[in-house]
Amino acid sequence: MSTVEESLTLGRMMGLIARRWRQILDVRLRPHDLTDATWQPLLELQRYGRPMHPKEIAEALLLDKSSMVRILRTLEEKGFITREPDEADRRAFYVQITPEGARRLDEVLRFSRAIEQTVTDGIDAEELAITRRVIARIHSRLNGPGLD
Numbered sequence: 001m002s003t004v005e006e007s008l009t010l011g012r013m014m015g016l017i018a019r020r021w022r023q024i025l026d027v028r029l030r031p032h033d034l035t036d037a038t039w040q041p042l043l044e045l046q047r048y049g050r051p052m053h054p055k056e057i058a059e060a061l062l063l064d065k066s067s068m069v070r071i072l073r074t075l076e077e078k079g080f081i082t083r084e085p086d087e088a089d090r091r092a093f094y095v096q097i098t099p100e101g102a103r104r105l106d107e108v109l110r111f112s113r114a115i116e117q118t119v120t121d122g123i124d125a126e127e128l129a130i131t132r133r134v135i136a137r138i139h140s141r142l143n144g145p146g147l148d
Contacts, residue, residue, distance in 0.1 A: 028111045033078055038071055042097055042105040051094035
């Protein structure tokens with residue numbers, strides 16, 4: 001490891017990796033009318049497998065409400081989501097992924113997996129498994145009590 005890598009905190013290193021990964025993915029997504037910001041809500045909708053309130057999506061993505069509203073408006077204009085009224089609360093609505101949104105999400109996931117394959121090529125499978133477990137534990141602890 002170089003001196004520069006040794007001087008980076010783990011958080012900074014992970015942030016730089018995530019930022020670069022998003023840059024590469026954004027370039028590949030441009031022709032498909034999506035960005036890193038716009039595909040993430042689609043992933044949450046698919047992951048939960050049900051219509052969701054915008055607030056739920058924003059919380060899952062650690063975004064503020066106004067940013068989420070803008071992103072959802074863009075996704076709706078592109079036909080990737082629909083918004084349906086919440087029968088229990090007329091002021092609220094549910095967001096649902098459309099078949100076209102699901103198709104686009106599948107494309108994004110293929111691109112992301114291809115990036116992962118490229119950047120992890122030549123890294124031992126056991127090392128990758130350990131890395132995934134460690135990152136999962138860090139993620140869990142960041143979302144646990146005591147850090148807010």
